[in-house]
Amino acid sequence: MAAGSQSLGVGELEACLNCGRDVGSKARECPHCGENLRELKAELKEDARRERIRQEKEEERHAKQLLASTVVDDDEGGGVMGYLIFFMIFVVGKVILYYTTGSFIIPRR
Ligand SMILES: [Zn+2]
Numbered sequence: 001m002a003a004g005s006q007s008l009g010v011g012e013l014e015a016c017l018n019c020g021r022d023v024g025s026k027a028r029e030c031p032h033c034g035e036n037l038r039e040l041k042a043e044l045k046e047d048a049r050r051e052r053i054r055q056e057k058e059e060e061r062h063a064k065q066l067l068a069s070t071v072v073d074d075d076e077g078g079g080v081m082g083y084l085i086f087f088m089i090f091v092v093g094k095v096i097l098y099y100t101t102g103s104f105i106i107p108r109r
Pocket residue numbers: 016017018019020021030031032033034035
């Protein structure tokens with residue numbers, strides 16, 4: 001082992017975030033590539049935190065959109081509903097038409 005790998009044994013071994021080789025989890029920097037692991041981890045945590053906040057906001061936005069789309073006609077959900085309503089009106093209309101005109105689908109007594 002080289003003199004610089006002193007920090008390698010500290011903590012549990014995990015892959016370096018930069019070069020992928022084994023490094024002690026408490027090592028300040030990677031003995032292989034010299035990357036400052038604490039900074040890298042802090043950056044990754046910060047990124048993950050920002051990403052999570054962004055996703056939460058996105059989900060919130062989606063939920064609001066979904067809520068709005070159940071009332072107002074929207075592309076997907078509203079489209080299917082509109083189609084169903086149209087179909088129901090069509091069927092009911094047909095039935096009423098056949099009833100009132102004396103009709104084909106209802107057998108005559
Ligand atoms: Zn490394």
